[in-house]
Amino acid sequence: xRLVIADCTVDYxxxxxxxxxxxxxxxxxxxxxxxxxHSDSGSYKPLNxxxxxxxxxxxxxxxxxxxxxxxxxWQVEQGKTGDKLLISIYEIFSDVNHDLGEEPGLLKDGxxxxxxxxxxxxxxxVHPEAILVRREYFTAIGPVDxxxxxxxxxxxxxxxxxxxxxxxxxxxxRYLELLNxxxxxxxxxxxxxxxxxxxxxxxxAEDRGIECLVLDYDELKGSSPEGNTLF
Amino acid sequence: xRLVIADCTVDYxxxxxxxxxxxxxxxxxxxxxxxxxHSDSGSYKPLNxxxxxxxxxxxxxxxxxxxxxxxxxWQVEQGKTGDKLLISIYEIFSDVNHDLGEEPGLLKDGxxxxxxxxxxxxxxxVHPEAILVRREYFTAIGPVDxxxxxxxxxxxxxxxxxxxxxxxxxxxxRYLELLNxxxxxxxxxxxxxxxxxxxxxxxxAEDRGIECLVLDYDELKGSSPEGNTLF
DNA sequence: ATCTTAATTTCGGCA
DNA sequence: TGCCGAAGTTAAGAT
Numbered sequence: 451x452r453l454v455i456a457d458c459t460v461d462y463x464x465x466x467x468x469x470x471x472x473x474x475x476x477x478x479x480x481x482x483x484x485x486x487x488h489s490d491s492g493s494y495k496p497l498n499x500x501x502x503x504x505x506x507x508x509x510x511x512x513x514x515x516x517x518x519x520x521x522x523x524w525q526v527e528q529g530k531t532g533d534k535l536l537i538s539i540y541e542i543f544s545d546v547n548h549d550l551g552e553e554p555g556l557l558k559d560g561x562x563x564x565x566x567x568x569x570x571x572x573x574x575x576v577h578p579e580a581i582l583v584r585r586e587y588f589t590a591i592g593p594v595d596x597x598x599x600x601x602x603x604x605x606x607x608x609x610x611x612x613x614x615x616x617x618x619x620x621x622x623x624r625y626l627e628l629l630n631x632x633x634x635x636x637x638x639x640x641x642x643x644x645x646x647x648x649x650x651x652x653x654x655a656e657d658r659g660i661e662c663l664v665l666d667y668d669e670l671k672g673s674s675p676e677g678n679t680l681f
Numbered sequence: 682x683r684l685v686i687a688d689c690t691v692d693y694x695x696x697x698x699x700x701x702x703x704x705x706x707x708x709x710x711x712x713x714x715x716x717x718x719h720s721d722s723g724s725y726k727p728l729n730x731x732x733x734x735x736x737x738x739x740x741x742x743x744x745x746x747x748x749x750x751x752x753x754x755w756q757v758e759q760g761k762t763g764d765k766l767l768i769s770i771y772e773i774f775s776d777v778n779h780d781l782g783e784e785p786g787l788l789k790d791g792x793x794x795x796x797x798x799x800x801x802x803x804x805x806x807v808h809p810e811a812i813l814v815r816r817e818y819f820t821a822i823g824p825v826d827x828x829x830x831x832x833x834x835x836x837x838x839x840x841x842x843x844x845x846x847x848x849x850x851x852x853x854x855r856y857l858e859l860l861n862x863x864x865x866x867x868x869x870x871x872x873x874x875x876x877x878x879x880x881x882x883x884x885x886a887e888d889r890g891i892e893c894l895v896l897d898y899d900e901l902k903g904s905s906p907e908g909n910t911l912f
Numbered sequence: 913a914t915c916t917t918a919a920t921t922t923c924g925g926c927a
Numbered sequence: 928t929g930c931c932g933a934a935g936t937t938a939a940g941a942t
Binding site for chain 2 (some may be wrong): 451453455466467468469470471472473474475476478480481482484486488489490491492493494495496497498499501502543544546548549550551552553554555556557558559560561612617620
């Protein structure tokens with residue numbers, strides 16, 4: 451990884467056009483060919499960047515540019531999309547290179563897939579008599595997260611989110627419309643389950659007869675036969 | 682901006698839990714207190730990070746950790762959410778500080794607002810006899826991107842996206858329902874215009890009698906009286 | 913301040 | 928590979 455601290459301007463042309471006026475910035479050149487332009491604030495997302503695969507070439511500085519003080523110009527071109535990044539450098543304050551070696555990668559825990567698995571193991575939290583039909587129950591308009599059967603009382607479609615917002619209610623509504631046309635399933639009720647349900651989403655859900663269920667991840671995990679097995 | 686190249690492990694606890702095994706990485710500490718952990722590959726998104734406001738404190742290295750070779754431990758805590766990041770450092774290869782000064786910020790062109798302006802100037806692309814009523818036509822449930830009138834044939838509501846996905850169709854459907862109740866406007870047809878329309882969105886749209894229109898940004902821009910006026 | 917929507921979204925999973 | 932949906936989404940604009 452090459453780290454360059456430089457006074458520069460940057461111009462991007464691709465899906466949109468963008469320009470960065472002259473200022474001191476960090477230019478991060480990664481081993482895979484990608485480049486990131488970072489300022490000293492504004493988190494996480496660079497001001498400009500180019501994804502691999504891309505080629506970085508030093509191009510000749512034109513007379514006009516040289517007169518303005520440009521000492522070096524880099525052209526970065528994306529192989530696939532043809533997006534371009536032009537970096538005009540006025541001064542380099544630092545230029546170092548480090549070999550970082552292999553990245554073993556990030557291990558995650560706690561996302562929706564996990565919630566889904568845990569809730570599928572503990573369907574009684576949705577309804578005391580519920581029986582799991584299956585996770586990812588496939589329909590023509592997409593998979594229902596969890597489909598449950600309640601003996602003598604039809605079925606329950608569960609839509610699962612980490613954070614329950616309004617679009618999840620829309621999604622579940624579409625599923626319910628479809629599922630209730632199936633005489634083998636009807637009547638199908640809806641349950642919107644999430645670690646947190648936004649007031650607007652709750653209002654819309656209840657307005658449509660959809661029950662809201664707030665999940666406590668730690669509680670679900672604590673009741674799981676597998677328990678906490680990470681790391 | 683402080684740039685540290687170090688052999689480290691990182692543990693995140695917050696909305697989820699995540700762990701980074703031991704490896705060499707770049708730790709970027711920005712002026713606003715935020716921190717980014719980058720590897721030598723993988724684009725633009727750091728492996729781990731913490732957004733401002735957050736506090737970084739050096740904590741004491743426990744005996745067990747010291748025995749494993751940890752020479753320094755940083756705890757980063759988010760002020761608002763309470764998220765935590767623990768960085769255990771085994772070796773520091775480089776540690777430099779640079780003052781970058783003010784960031785003037787990025788100038789953009791080519792996003793949805795621009796598309797809307799261009800299409801509003803070229804309504805014939807929607808319908809040969811269409812006349813612009815107005816952009817951002819306000820309704821009780823939100824603004825319709827573009828409302829057009831077709832002499833003797835009612836109106837057209839245009840929903841505009843850069844990339845046409847299913848939620849845009851839902852949105853337009855809601856608008857159409859509402860607008861068609863207005864006898865001064867009815868009949869109102871819907872047009873879903875985007876630079877790219879996903880198959881699922883197209884299917885749903887056409888199923889609801891909504892016409893899909895794929896826009897070529899460069900073509901729209903080329904036909905504009907203003908042309909390319911950026912920079 | 914809160915909420916809605918876009919993003920050069922990125923990222924992962926699955927057909 | 929392409930499509931689809933989630934993300935510690937983030938970030939910008941509107942209410």
